[in-house]
Amino acid sequence: MGGTEHLTVERVGATLVLTLDRPEARNALSLPMLAGLHDAWLLADADDDVRSVVLTGAGGAFCSGMDLKALADRRNPDDPVRARFKADPDLHWKAMLRHHRPRKPVIAAVEGPCVAGGTELLQGTDIRIAGSGAVFGLFEVRRGLFPIGGSTVRLPRQIPHTHAMEMLLTGRPYTAAEAERIGLIGHVVPDGTALERALATAELVNANAPLAVEAVKACVHDAAALPEPDALALELERGRPVFDTADAKEGARAFAEKRPAVFRRA
Structure with missing residues (x-):
């Protein structure tokens, strides 16, 4: 039913399925993707026929974080997508669920890498399902950066303090099994079946009032x-x-x- 470059939006029954669709870059966050996410969250909020949202990624990956090179590219300053971000400096935070909370439940279906900005986006979702080969982590400190997408606030509220601090301060990768053990995700399923499980979970949500x-x-x-x-x-x-x-x-x-x-x- 639409979307933007790097984001596919479709309806499956009463569920809005959002697919980060930039597999050649392991679905790194781009301006078109972020603009599409922002619009999709608003669409889900406004449409009473939508009862849940599933967020997933294409090509066996969820999201490898922010594409800093693409965001810094100034070769086309008149690009209409870039103009949207200039007009609303908060747009990317709304897209990443830092400054926006969708009214409907959001279920993450994770395959492959879900790291840096991917793990930050994940923290804005409600129910999280991952393939057994998924990888998580906040790598920012390894690169002299700060996980400014909400992780220093949200992560210690969502998982035990010691695990949150270890993830934030070591910048190491976490397997799906370890992410489940510390409570970052709820379920680990065979690779390639996370979306199927997420849609089944969405159906359970959709059956309720x-x-x-x-x-x-x-x-x-x-x-x-x-x-x-x-x-x-x-x-x-x-x-x-x-x-x-x-x-x-x-x-x-x-x-x-x-x-x-x-x-x-x-």
């Missing part, structure tokens, strides 16, 4: 940085209105009638 799913996701994220009493108060604030929805009543009826529920986002 969308207002409930979105409220749960928003509450988990917004409560994460709050003290427990404030977080519990927020949970009641976000959760109580869900019980008053037509979908909640439909869920109860469907359970009593022993049939699948038909949720209408109402």
Whole structure:
């Protein structure tokens, strides 16, 4: 259903599938790819028929990080994509989910390298599935750089402190098995099947009431940085209105009638 150069966007049922499509560069992040990602997140948010998003990469790779050479190229200053980034200096951070949180659940399907900016982008997703040959890591310190895509903030909140610090400070690669063990990803599957598993997981999400799913996701994220009493108060604030929805009543009826529920986002 479209996309931009280096990003393919398609619908599979109620799931929007975003494919980083620059396999010759192991799907390194380019300006067209980032612009496409930004637009795709907004598309998913705006389309009520989209209930989940799957993010994956083409050619047996997820993402090898930022293409610094391409980003520094000034040979075509009138390029319309480059003009978008000049007009909105925050655009790349929104694309990488640093300054934007999609309303719908985002499931990562990782094959091959998912390193540097790839691992930073991964941290903006909700559910993570990887092929057994996938490789993860934040290599920035090895090159005198800083993982400025959110990793010094997000990683210690998503995995145990000691593992976050080791990943950040050593810059070493992590296998899929090790990434699963420390909690960076949730599932390891045979190579070549991560997308299939991600789509199956998306179907499980899509079968649920969308207002409930979105409220749960928003509450988990917004409560994460709050003290427990404030977080519990927020949970009641976000959760109580869900019980008053037509979908909640439909869920109860469907359970009593022993049939699948038909949720209408109402």
